Amino acid sequence: MATVMEFTSPSAEFPLGSVFEQLSDVTVELERLIPHETLVIPYFWVRGAAVEDIEAEFDAHAGVDAIKLIDSVEDEYLMRAEWDREYVGILSALAETNLVVLTGVGTNDGWEFEVRGERREDISGFRDYCQENDIPIDITAVHALLPIQGEGYELTDTQREALVMAYERGYFNSPREASLEDIAEELGITQQSLSSRLRRGHRRLIAATLMRQ
Structure with missing residues (x-):
């Protein structure tokens, strides 16, 4: 049975969270995640800062190979990044365990995630990966769809x-x-x-x- 897990994590633990270091009022919302052999490609919405400042902050991150503006709606921007899969963090944990991200919202105060696994074992695999790689998460709920x-x-x-x-x-x-x-x-x-x-x-x-x- 498909299972959903909710968890939180410190803002710096998710690679996209690096933007909060200089742009503390920004909100990042993960739209979808596409894993490839060497890259992880997240699509995400950003609001609370000018697009030029957002691009500059992500360009400076060692894990980012490329970043591109896809669309904008008023003061919200849909971005596409190419992330080095070897960069260890929640992004790599999600890619390695093939969980589907239902929601992922980050602010300077931290991240709140809701992810789905087709089997309960998928959720366990994600938790084990985080433990083995010292990725801090706080699981707040686990339930069936x-x-x-x-x-x-x-x-x-x-x-x-x-x-x-x-x-x-x-x-x-x-x-x-x-x-x-x-x-x-x-x-x-x-x-x-x-x-x-x-x-x-x-x-x-x-x-x-x-x-x-």
């Missing part, structure tokens, strides 16, 4: 919880009866993590309903 109405489409527990609470608190009403800050505080997570869970939950629900033939 929940199918929606038996159709094989899945939300994580945390995505379902966020969507249901946002609905019940009136976040989707017009005018809104609750803010992201209110709901995030009630769930005990950051606003960035809540925003990511809502967005990915919406994407999965749309794919399971409107996009079905």
